[in-house]
Amino acid sequence: MLMNCPHDRSQGKPVKVLTLKSLLVPQALERLNSQADYQFCSSANCPIVYFSAEGDTFTTSDLKVPMFQKDPAKEVPVCYCFGWTRQRLQQDLEQHGQTLAIAAITAHIQAGRCGCEVNNPQGSCCLKNVRDYLSGRQE
Template sequence: MFTFKPAKEKKPESCCSTRKEESCDTEAHNCCTPQPKGKVACPSCGEKAKGVLGKTLEHLLSNEAKAGLSCLDGFYYCKTPTCKVIYFRGEEILTQHDVSVTVGLKEGASPATVCYCFGWTKEKIEKELEETGKTDALADIKARMEDPGCSCEILNPSGGCCLGDVGNAIKEIETR
């Protein structure tokens, strides 16, 4: 049976860039702009990177970094741990210096956050494994995704769900 769910109320403030709109089509530049399709090679490491929504960058870039961009759409996220690039679009490169949170999947990140919505880090998972021999990270995240819900699109630098990254982090820690 189909149950009608009312649309979520929109926040009064815009979650999209309003800077330098002459360079960015105003109607196309909104929270519903689709993320770039396909994967593109990172200009630094050459690994394939996936597109990220403009609203992800709106929430995670420093004000200084945002001020230097004509538009927040069309960027890709490089998840290669050894690569210094976080986001790129053509020749435009954004690094950890441009992001307001520590990108936990990058080599040397501290804390090494793997779940931005619920605060799971590699350090927290490792401590739990040392103390109890197991971790409840995945079960905790899945339960909390239902209530209160997650905000991966704006909190996770990848703009996507963290469950794969958390699972990979657990495997990495368990094999040390």
């Protein structure tokens, strides 16, 4: 069931509790209701990252890592598993005239090395984020 973020009303996306367990700082993890269904809020201008129907919320300050969708810094990962930051993607483009990131990430995924469920705050593959960033659709 999709829900809307309680802060900005944007549509959430279901995320597994395992993702929250992996990425919440200890103080936030102590507040986690492991029986609740959580949703991910990707809205750039909203401080909430995860929310539940029970009213539980976790914000960017509750995460161990900066969140690509909410933090515009160049050193923030676009691909959390393999270290592709905005800065690294730009450097790759400048050095090669194109990026090798998509091919490299795809090869890692096919080899079974991807760990987005526990590394990426959105709890799913970040390859779309990389593609969107490179095409200028996501800054």
